[in-house]
Amino acid sequence: xxxxxxxxxxxxxxxxxxxxxxxxxxxxxxxxxxxxxxxxxxxxxxxxxxxxxxxxxxxxxxxxxxxxxxxxxxxxxxxxxxxxxxxxxxxxxxxxxxxxxxxxxxxxxxxxxxxxxxxxxxxxxxxxxxxxxxxxxxxxxxxxxxxxxxxxxxxxxxxxxxxxxxxxxxxxxxxxxxxxxxxxxxxxxxxxxxxxxxxxxxxxxxxxxxxxxxxxxxxxxxxxxxxxxxxxxxxxxxxxxxxxxxxxxxxxxxxxxxxxxxxxxxxxxxxxxxxxxxxxxxxxxxxxxxxxxxxxxxxxxxxxxxxxxxxxxxxxxxxxxxxxxxxxxxxxxxxxxxxxxxxxxxxxxxxxxxxxxxxxxxxxxxxxxxxxxxxxxxxxxxxxxxxxxxxxxxxxxxxxxxxxxxxxxxxxxxxxxxxxxxxxxxxxxxxxxxxxxxxxxxxxxxxxxxxxxxxxxxxxxxxxxxxxxxxxxxxxxxxxxxxxxxxxxxxxxxxxxxxxxxxxxxxxxxxxxxxxxxxxxxxxxxxxxxxxxxxxxxxxxxxxxxxxxxxxxxxxxxxxxxxxxxxxxxxxxxxxxxxxxxxxxxxxxxxxxxxxxxxxxxxxxxxxxxxxxxxxxxxxxxx
Amino acid sequence: xxxxxxxxxxxxxxxxxxxxxxxxxxxxxxxxxxxxxxxxxxxxxxxxxxxxxxxxxxxxxxxxxxxxxxxxxxxxxxxxxx
Numbered sequence: 001x002x003x004x005x006x007x008x009x010x011x012x013x014x015x016x017x018x019x020x021x022x023x024x025x026x027x028x029x030x031x032x033x034x035x036x037x038x039x040x041x042x043x044x045x046x047x048x049x050x051x052x053x054x055x056x057x058x059x060x061x062x063x064x065x066x067x068x069x070x071x072x073x074x075x076x077x078x079x080x081x082x083x084x085x086x087x088x089x090x091x092x093x094x095x096x097x098x099x100x101x102x103x104x105x106x107x108x109x110x111x112x113x114x115x116x117x118x119x120x121x122x123x124x125x126x127x128x129x130x131x132x133x134x135x136x137x138x139x140x141x142x143x144x145x146x147x148x149x150x151x152x153x154x155x156x157x158x159x160x161x162x163x164x165x166x167x168x169x170x171x172x173x174x175x176x177x178x179x180x181x182x183x184x185x186x187x188x189x190x191x192x193x194x195x196x197x198x199x200x201x202x203x204x205x206x207x208x209x210x211x212x213x214x215x216x217x218x219x220x221x222x223x224x225x226x227x228x229x230x231x232x233x234x235x236x237x238x239x240x241x242x243x244x245x246x247x248x249x250x251x252x253x254x255x256x257x258x259x260x261x262x263x264x265x266x267x268x269x270x271x272x273x274x275x276x277x278x279x280x281x282x283x284x285x286x287x288x289x290x291x292x293x294x295x296x297x298x299x300x301x302x303x304x305x306x307x308x309x310x311x312x313x314x315x316x317x318x319x320x321x322x323x324x325x326x327x328x329x330x331x332x333x334x335x336x337x338x339x340x341x342x343x344x345x346x347x348x349x350x351x352x353x354x355x356x357x358x359x360x361x362x363x364x365x366x367x368x369x370x371x372x373x374x375x376x377x378x379x380x381x382x383x384x385x386x387x388x389x390x391x392x393x394x395x396x397x398x399x400x401x402x403x404x405x406x407x408x409x410x411x412x413x414x415x416x417x418x419x420x421x422x423x424x425x426x427x428x429x430x431x432x433x434x435x436x437x438x439x440x441x442x443x444x445x446x447x448x449x450x451x452x453x454x455x456x457x458x459x460x461x462x463x464x465x466x467x468x469x470x471x472x473x474x475x476x477x478x479x480x481x482x483x484x485x486x487x488x489x490x491x492x493x494x495x496x497x498x499x500x501x502x503x504x505x506x507x508x509x510x511x512x513x514x515x516x517x518x519x520x521x522x523x524x525x526x527x528x529x530x531x532x533x534x535x536x537x538x539x540x541x542x543x544x545x546x547x548x549x550x551x552x553x554x555x556x557x558x559x560x561x562x563x564x565x566x567x568x569x570x571x572x573x574x575x576x577x578x579x580x581x582x583x584x585x586x587x588x589x590x591x592x593x594x595x596x597x598x599x600x601x602x603x604x605x606x607x608x609x610x611x612x613x614x615x616x617x618x619x620x621x622x623x
Numbered sequence: 624x625x626x627x628x629x630x631x632x633x634x635x636x637x638x639x640x641x642x643x644x645x646x647x648x649x650x651x652x653x654x655x656x657x658x659x660x661x662x663x664x665x666x667x668x669x670x671x672x673x674x675x676x677x678x679x680x681x682x683x684x685x686x687x688x689x690x691x692x693x694x695x696x697x698x699x700x701x702x703x704x705x
Contacts, residue, residue, distance in 0.1 A: 512657040519687045581650035589654055589695050
């Protein structure tokens with residue numbers, strides 16, 4: 001009951017806020033535009049999934065030191081750690097990078113942002129990227145309307161960045177009133193109390209102004225004017241470092257669970273770094289004095305000493321946190337899990353089917369197709385998680401061996417619950433509407449409706465088979481027997497390949513690619529079956545696995561085969577456009593069971609001949 | 624003349640029964656063209672490849688594409704003979 005009231009209450013509060021304060025209206029619209037920009041950015045990066053950007057990102061973030069370096073460079077160029085963290089959240093949201101890589105970039109961004117202090121303190125420079133917002137929006141929108149996937153992606157990214165900057169601009173404008181009221185001199189206090197107060201002011205000022213850069217300018221100005229003491233300025237810098245995480249937190253609101261985890265990692269890192277700096281303030285100040293004398297910075301040049309401090313305490317933070325990255329990832333996966341995510345608990349319903357589409361047969365057919373794709377999207381997520389894989393990693397171009405190492409969760413997902421919430425209702429409605437549709441179409445269309453019904457059944461069957469598989473996947477993932485562990489990982493890898501190929505088929509418009517991948521998936525399903533390829537016999541004969549393991553593997557291999565078979569059949573029916581040449585010849589050019597048999601027989605024949613030849617050569621050599 | 628018969632005669636007169644066949648032929652030819660380009664690309668990649676692992680993958684893709692071309696040719700022949 002309560003959740004029905006939440007939305008009207010929020011809307012009413014917002015409306016009241018807009019009425020009484022134009023500043024609040026500006027801030028709220030800034031947040032809205034910022035979030036809209038985030039959505040655009042994610043959409044843009046998704047277009048590059050499997051493309052050049054992904055390869056570049058993967059190559060430049062595949063090792064921890066590389067992702068750190070990437071963060072430092074990107075932030076130095078963009079002069080905004082907030083923007084780099086928001087972009088990193090988008091990369092994560094689009095599945096271009098993993099959480100550990102994202103954390104590496106964030107750590108690097110914290111170090112990169114210190115170059116800002118050097119620029120401001122040393123040269124008084126500041127790169128105002130917000131000035132590019134309008135041209136970015138215009139170029140972005142023009143490119144969005146282009147047919148080319150790459151141009152379209154660039155358009156979304158440009159427009160996303162434009163909206164992002166515009167959002168930040170409005171937020172800043174709205175907070176101008178607050179800024180004018182900040183008089184640091186009146187708050188100047190000495191000792192620990194002053195340290196804590198100014199850290200809190202630093203946090204507040206950065207949250208308000210949405211920029212640690214702006215806070216730093218404020219600090220340096222106040223310090224240069226003698227409004228605050230050097231110690232107070234250091235505390236403000238610590239606070240600014242913590243406060244800057246707010247942008248990433250806002251950015252993660254429209255992102256998926258991985259984005260939320262990254263924003264939390266950002267907050268944890270900056271908070272821990274800030275805590276260390278507060279606890280060791282005297283030691284750090286001593287080090288700053290020493291380093292400054294080495295660098296030839298005058299003793300009373302506090303602005304440059306502030307830049308040294310900023311760099312030093314962020315470096316200390318990175319050095320302290322680096323050994324704990326894996327623990328941090330594990331902690332975040334536990335703390336911000338699927339169960340805690342409220343939106344994951346909702347019941348999904350049909351998106352495209354309603355009584356009005358029943359009146360128009362063509363619309364109805366199109367709605368049933370779209371709804372089946374919607375059902376598959378949900379099923380894809382559940383199957384991936386059931387196999388203990390991350391769906392975003394599957395659709396990336398990451399090496400599949402790496403994808404299977406990156407497990408989704410250490411505890412099994414509740415597949416029955418997910419089925420009830422994400423599949424059952426939609427499946428029931430599709431079948432209901434498809435049955436109603438049968439009465440409205442001529443006889444030749446009935447076959448098409450029947451094929452859609454079968455495709456839906458295939459999706460559900462694949463889900464049920466995954467549920468059977470899931471138990472042993474979890475069980476044998478921790479087995480001490482490396483042979484059975486490897487076999488189950490092979491099953492996961494093969495199914496990840498099927499899911500990845502179906503995703504490519506669903507998104508490409510190149511018919512030769514569709515045909516090749518569908519045929520490949522069919523062949524692999526057959527080849528990977530441990531019963532037919534002789535793996536099981538070999539494992540049993542060599543006594544490498546127990547009888548219980550053999551029975552499990554035999555059953556689960558059959559489940560895996562059926563999952564592949566059902567998903568490929570579904571993809572053939574749903575993801576090949578009706579207007580394509582492939583459909584026009586009723587999929588006859590895609591390889592079928594008989595062709596696979598012929599191909600496998602030919603392959604076996606060649607292998608036999610090669611073996612025979614090798615034997616003869618060996619005999620000859622021996623004689 | 625019944626309505627269905629009229630439609631039938633109109634279809635025959637306009638040679639519309641051939642329309643489906645010629646559309647299928649056109650589709651096969653278009654697919655064959657794309658597959659031949661693909662085959663060429665794969666063969667080129669095989670010549671340039673260094674890693675054995677990718678070679679096996681490309682070889683498999685080449686086998687599949689060749690099989691699809693063979694099927695396409697057979698289908699086309701069937702349609703032409705019919």
